[in-house]
Amino acid sequence: xxxxxxxxxxxxxxxxIYSLIGIGMSLIMGVMGIINLAHGxxxxxxxxxxxxxxxYMSIDPYLSLLVTMPALFLLGCFLQKFLLNPLMKKESVLPxxxxxxxxxxxMVLAEIARxxxxxxxxxxxTSYSSSAFxxxxxxxxxxxxxxxxxxxxxxxxLFWFLLRTDMGRSIRATAQDKDAATLxxxxxxxxxxxxxxxxxxxxxxxxxxxxxxxxxxxxxxxPFTLKAFVITILGGLxxxxxxxxxxxxxxxxxxxxxxxxxxxYKEMVGFVIFLLVLVFLPGGLKRLTKV
Amino acid sequence: xxxxxxxxxxxxxxxxLFPLVIHSGYYQHLVIIALMWVVIGSSWNLLAGYTGLVSFxxxxxxxxxxxxxxxxxxxxxxxxxxxxxxGGIVSMVIGLAVGxxxxxxxxxxxxxxxxxxxxxxRLIAINWxxxxxxxxxxxxxxxxxxxxxxxxxxxxxAFLCVYVIYSLMKTKxxxxxxxxxxxQDAAESLGINTTLYRNVSLLISAFFTxxxxxxxxxxxxFIDPEVVYSLHYISIMAILVGIVGGxxxxxxxxxxxxxxxxxxxxxxxxxxxxxxxxxxxxxxxVFGLLVIFVIVFLANGxxxxxxxxxxxxxxxxxxx
Numbered sequence: 001x002x003x004x005x006x007x008x009x010x011x012x013x014x015x016x017i018y019s020l021i022g023i024g025m026s027l028i029m030g031v032m033g034i035i036n037l038a039h040g041x042x043x044x045x046x047x048x049x050x051x052x053x054x055x056y057m058s059i060d061p062y063l064s065l066l067v068t069m070p071a072l073f074l075l076g077c078f079l080q081k082f083l084l085n086p087l088m089k090k091e092s093v094l095p096x097x098x099x100x101x102x103x104x105x106x107m108v109l110a111e112i113a114r115x116x117x118x119x120x121x122x123x124x125x126t127s128y129s130s131s132a133f134x135x136x137x138x139x140x141x142x143x144x145x146x147x148x149x150x151x152x153x154x155x156x157x158l159f160w161f162l163l164r165t166d167m168g169r170s171i172r173a174t175a176q177d178k179d180a181a182t183l184x185x186x187x188x189x190x191x192x193x194x195x196x197x198x199x200x201x202x203x204x205x206x207x208x209x210x211x212x213x214x215x216x217x218x219x220x221x222x223p224f225t226l227k228a229f230v231i232t233i234l235g236g237l238x239x240x241x242x243x244x245x246x247x248x249x250x251x252x253x254x255x256x257x258x259x260x261x262x263x264x265y266k267e268m269v270g271f272v273i274f275l276l277v278l279v280f281l282p283g284g285l286k287r288l289t290k291v
Numbered sequence: 292x293x294x295x296x297x298x299x300x301x302x303x304x305x306x307x308l309f310p311l312v313i314h315s316g317y318y319q320h321l322v323i324i325a326l327m328w329v330v331i332g333s334s335w336n337l338l339a340g341y342t343g344l345v346s347f348x349x350x351x352x353x354x355x356x357x358x359x360x361x362x363x364x365x366x367x368x369x370x371x372x373x374x375x376x377x378g379g380i381v382s383m384v385i386g387l388a389v390g391x392x393x394x395x396x397x398x399x400x401x402x403x404x405x406x407x408x409x410x411x412x413r414l415i416a417i418n419w420x421x422x423x424x425x426x427x428x429x430x431x432x433x434x435x436x437x438x439x440x441x442x443x444x445x446x447x448x449a450f451l452c453v454y455v456i457y458s459l460m461k462t463k464x465x466x467x468x469x470x471x472x473x474x475q476d477a478a479e480s481l482g483i484n485t486t487l488y489r490n491v492s493l494l495i496s497a498f499f500t501x502x503x504x505x506x507x508x509x510x511x512x513f514i515d516p517e518v519v520y521s522l523h524y525i526s527i528m529a530i531l532v533g534i535v536g537g538x539x540x541x542x543x544x545x546x547x548x549x550x551x552x553x554x555x556x557x558x559x560x561x562x563x564x565x566x567x568x569x570x571x572x573x574x575x576x577v578f579g580l581l582v583i584f585v586i587v588f589l590a591n592g593x594x595x596x597x598x599x600x601x602x603x604x605x606x607x608x609x610x611x
Contacts, residue, residue, distance in 0.1 A: 033399075034399065035399060035403055083583065083587070086587070087586065087587070090590050096345045096399065096402055097586050097590060099399060099402060100530060100534070100582065100586055101582070101583060101586050101587075103527055103582065104579050104580075104581075104582030104583040104586065105579075105583065106579075107523065107527075107575065107576075107578060107579030107582065108576060108579035108580055108583065110579075111573070111575045111576035111578075111579055112576065114575075115572070115573060115576060222522075226406075226407070226410060229403060229407075230407070233403065262418075264414075264417065264418040265414070265418060267410075267414055268411060268414045268415070268418070271407045271410055271411045271414070272411070274404075274407050275392055275404070275407065275408075275411070278392065278393075278395075278396060278400070278404055279392055279395075282395070282396070
């Protein structure tokens with residue numbers, strides 16, 4: 001029983017961070033209708049920024065959120081403005097060009113990181129990296145808990161932004177119906193740029209929060225990109241609320257898989273869920289609420 | 292038309308005589324690999340370019356073909372060449388399963404489902420050590436020491452693949468594929484069984500890719516899951532070969548295969564040792580930049596945009 005509860009706790013904690021990554025991707029998916037396969041690599045960039053700040057200037061990883069989030073916001077805006085948006089006007093046989101472009105961006109980012117930092121594993125050591133506290137028999141890893149709290153805070157801020165501000169309303173309008181939004185005077189190409197920036201800065205936050213827990217190397221982005229799109233499909237494409245639950249479900253499922261099936265199959269659990277969702281519940285968790 | 296058939300005959304003679312004239316094993320190897328990519332690129336093109344189902348997971352079929360050949364040696368103790376025959380068939384069986392799951396999805400969803408499928412197969416191959424030897428990989432002994440037999444096998448395979456697709460696209464089936472790409476609902480309402488023909492396209496594509504995989508096992512004599520189920524170096528490369536050459540053209544993927552293998556090798560070897568060493572470390576970076584460059588400037592590929600390229604080059608010559 002203790003093992004089971006411990007597994008669930010670990011799953012929920014990591015799931016919170018997965019949600020943060022998934023929400024970013026869902027936003028982009030909702031507004032532009034494409035899956036951003038460079039999502040994990042953007043997170044990797046944020047992690048390296050955090051690494052540099054903490055290694056050379058000994059800035060606390062949580063403090064570096066103030067740097068990584070704006071930096072990745074700008075990077076995201078730049079990518080969208082100069083690489084992804086121009087493709088919309090191009091005529092070609094296949095509509096998947098934008099998705100492929102994000103793959104190209106992902107490769108370039110990972111290789112630049114490898115070029116600068118080499119393939120070595122890096123860690124950021126903090127005084128609290130391996131500390132934990134206990135509730136009953138169950139241990140809570142401190143950096144995980146901090147990351148979880150931060151994730152919830154960011155999610156709440158995001159929802160306030162989407163629901164209460166003008167810009168947030170424009171984003172939601174574009175996601176619902178791009179043409180109608182344009183006719184109502186929303187500058188939809190500007191909205192896509194801001195959305196991509198926003199999604200990138202959310203994943204940057206996840207990166208900075210994860211760095212006390214994970215090793216850092218240039219290829220760390222790939223698995224997280226795949227996780228993010230599993231979450232996005234699981235939650236229902238473009239649904240931010242769905243992404244929160246998708247993240248939690250993935251976190252718990254991975255954690256259960258690692259405990260009861262085997263560490264090697266941990267990553268596969270996510271993909272199996274993904275395929276099951278595609279076959280039995282196309283439309284994701286969103287489908288369960290609004291039929 | 293006459294000029295065209297003469298060109299084909301000349302091209303055919305060049306390919307037939309190539310290994311007899313060029314004795315360097317290095318160049319023979321490059322052309323063999325390029326011919327293998329002709330097969331993979333063309334079969335990807337059949338599915339993506341003609342039927343409109345962009346697959347991000349051709350490594351599923353490539354890896355399955357390669358592992359079929361490998362497991363024949365390690366587990367059954369028979370020659371890996373049997374894998375050439377059965378690799379394609381096993382890939383088709385896998386293709387049926389993939390089709391059952393993925394073909395109910397459209398557009399980007401299909402792309403993502405195949406991408407996830409490729410990752411699942413990679414993880415299975417890593418973890419199912421009883422069958423695949425896991426990360427250790429499978430090592431066999433090459434049948435021939437010379438590269439010439441492999442060259443002709445690859446050439447025959449590439450010719451067969453391109454020819455089958457060429458003739459297929461002239462039949463009714465080819466038009467069914469095109470109509471599905473253009474508008475699936477309209478095709479359905481005209482009485483085309485779109486589910487059946489999308490499956491047919493997927494199976495043919497899987498068959499040839501599986502054969503290429505089995506050939507890779509025979510030729511390279513070593514495989515491991517990270518190589519044959521690689522997302523970047525198989526699935527994405529297959530897409531690139533198709534896109535660089537020209538989507539939905541018969542000879543596009545063939546041109547694309549030679550261009551991609553050439554470019555990759557030039558950078559990997561740092562311009563054949565002329566340029567400074569760091570360029571060869573950056574070859575994966577160049578690969579990524581190439582993806583971006585091709586999508587932005589050559590959306591329809593070299594063959595698809597040939598008239599545009601010719602015009603640009605011509606204008607430059609005129610002004611010079």
